[in-house]
Amino acid sequence: MSTRYPPLGPSYWMRTAPGDEPYPALASDMDVDVAIVGAGIAGLSTAHELMRAGRTVAVLDAGRLAGGVTGYTTAKLTALHGMVYAHLRRTRGPDGARLYARSQTEAIEHAAALVEELGIDCDWEPRSAYSYVTDPDQADQVRAEAEAAREAGLPAVFTQDTGLPFPVAGAVRVDGQAQFHPRNYLLALAADLAAQGALIHENTRVTGLTEGEPHTLETDTGNVVRARDVVVATHYPVFDRSLLFSRLSPRREFAVAGRIPAALDPDGMYITSEENTRSVRTAPLDTPGKRLLIITGEHITPGTGDPEERFRRLTDWMTATFPGVEPMYGWATHDTDATDTVPLVGPMPSGSPGLWVATGFRGWGMSGGIMAGRLLATLIDGGSSPWAELYDPRRLTPVLREAPRFLQTQAKVAGHFVGDRLAAARSGAAVEDIEPGDGAVVRVGGESVAVHRDDAGELHAVSARCTHLGCLVCFNAAERAWECPCHGSRFSPDGSVLQGPATRPLPRRALRRREDT
Template identity: 60%
Template sequence: MTTRPELPGMPESYWMATAPGTRRPASETDTTADVAVIGAGMAGLSTAWELTRAGRSVVVLEADRVAAGVTGYTTAKLTAAHSLVYERLRRTRGPEGARQYARSQQAAVERIGAVAAELGVDCDFERSSALTFTTDPQHRAVFEAEAEAAAEAGLDASFVTETDLPFPVAAAVRVAHQARFHPRKYLLALADDITARGGVIHERTRVTGLTEGSPCKVTTERGTTITAKDVVVATHYPVFDRALLFARLSPRRELVVAAPLPASAAPEHMYITDDMGKRSVRTAPFDEGRRLLIVTGEDFTPGAGDSHERFLRLDAWMHAHFPVGDTAYRWAAQDNDASDTVPLVGPFHPGAHHVYVATGFGGWGMSGGAMAGQLLASLITGTEPEWAGLYDPRRLRSTVREGASLLKQQAEVARHFVGDRLKSGHVDSVAEIAPGAGAVVRVEGRRCAVYRDEGGAVHAVSARCTHLGCLVAFNEAETAWECPCHGSRFGVDGEVLHGPAVRPLPPRTL
């Protein structure tokens, strides 16, 4: 068997490695609050903080640790420049829709800067421009149109052909007055301020049930019940399917590598391109005389093959284009794309009166999460920002426009749901699985997800995702089982690593 090259760097997010945080107790008793917030990432904690500031009593329920999910593995660009979004919004939502999007996202950038200053948070908040670029001269007209649309929407945007990247570009859209920061340091400080104001945060408390009503009731895997007038579902991918939002969300993973480079050679601004399988570049403070270059790319659907080669390609690209040292960190992020580009933030479904959702940030969850916090807090306290309709999950006009995207996504889900069952297993028997590898194997008529650890011990669980029943696939580089339909991820023992699944994969005896 051919030995694959070792992956470079520590397999951990830089944000997680440099901000360990304080552990918070799990929910052990029933409790009552004005608002229950499910999820302690950017959207959940931003909402909880805005509500405690407004005088509401809040309980936050987190399945893992504060800011240790998607938010702890982001690239932490804080910007209203979301790649090539404004020309599309101008066409699909009209000039006013594009302006509302720009105003709300830029307001979120400013909000984080203001809160960090107010709380005295040392979260490496730095101002920077954000540039979307291409190396293909044939795309120049697209970028000229985007620069015009972004400027018309109210951003300080311009078309440029010169950057401080160490290679030439054919065209770029530059948006000034954006920022970058350390998201976990910021959110840990936000969590401390929430509790200082009387809010309660429970970690290691996975929510498994929601009963809507007056009041609402949230139940957890620990058997506790939180009674609240209002509930916010901010779990990245909603853990409840009653709104059928899974039909409008496409999960994807991106890989990240990071390495130090001399401060004198570090790009001053933030960059992103869809060229080369997508590449996103930013830097962060590192140590004396050096900054950390953070490069993101290699998008793929969870469960769609192993990420080992993708990590190697991304790392090779970073070393080929920048004067970096040895790779220090590597990690992966997961995002959900809304089928019509715009996040879904507001009432959970047409009949919801006290349940709200925040999802579909499409890779821009830092500004999107802060925006969601302001929007949801306003709705719950009785006001409605001008852009509430833009993000409303109940929107119908855009659902007609997004028909093609909806059909494409559901066809992909159907392909996995049916097609994966028609395939033979990756291997014919458990004996063929090498140490450190995993495969779906048919055992006595049932498909089992089987992993053999480096010591040779075999770990077997059901291969059916506990969300809606798609078959999982093994990601060897990240040692996890992944569902290609809706993005749920599981450990080799079946533990839920990432929703929407809330129940583990049941163990199987071989």
């Protein structure tokens, strides 16, 4: 029996969240204590903490609440972030590893307390987290990780006993972690925010920032928001006067989900870096005797590789590993990695006082976003935190610690910035060769133009230069989007922004006949 591949589309979380009414777009100028750009888990967590501290808060999002990265996550709440603690012990010292574990653990405990206090119906389930390998040659590395995690304060143990339907050479297990429905959680948080008087505006893209006292945010609605403090919580910073993008690398990752008998539930949250990453968890379903199996992995740099082939590979792994599973949903998500592993949360480097940022969560944005909200609210309120220095974006990381990944990231960007232009100039791609549903960068009148042919055969042409820093975009046919391989901006076929750091659309272009180019 051949595998049925569900189309890539909205995530399970986006499909199953209640049919909420959208919050209005910004329609007038306003003044608040704190303006937060981005309504994912970091932004809304920050807003919730600040409202409780008595601040006036405005939250602005270009789309829907929790409709970006947060709405497409795997939604694990755990302090076991792959194989990170041995690395942290080596690069940040034992105290740094302990602060990391404590900050992430307290974030999970804080979320559990909010679920209880607000009565949030978000499929909250306690689960054990596992980081595993199947290669016996890596078992000693896992033992070392278990020891480092335990030294950092987590209840970590080394085990070869898991609920997975295949043997493992070793795993780190940490009990007392959790999984949940992230959008239901954040919709409840937003409702509580609104009840407290917070100003929430969806479908309002922030397009400009003028630093001052107060800072001023310009939006695509033509209105401005003035605030003493501004938090940029857009996953990848849309304002980056300090060039943080040079310390960040974006990646696109895929997910597939399907029904399995509850008796086959592996009963845990699992991840391995093997096979280009495999992440496994389940979620409850209304169907009696069934669970939803969610598999994530096969990450690529946006604008590179073959997304459809990666998604099929992930789906094939799911159906081969869990016989009888029925694929139902497929989606893709966006992650941003800090080159020195630790997220960047705190004052914006080289910015005016009152500018704050949260980014670089490496795919662990659930606990990381909640941690960021608590940390930023504390700092904005003038308080201190024992882990503020660990996450501080202004940190001066020793050269030898960050240099290899930093240089690798910048080499990739430089390769795209220069190499893609040369390739486009030499390309013989022609508009007439573009198949329905596909797209290509072609030369028109000496300019690189991104051309998409829709299923009806109609052509849509926009500038191929990303409006962030000018790299050439590439077409992702699986998701019908133009993607920038340099910093991960994504655009729809008509040029409108799907994902930052770009804030401006790709300008429309007119097509000429081939003999005129």
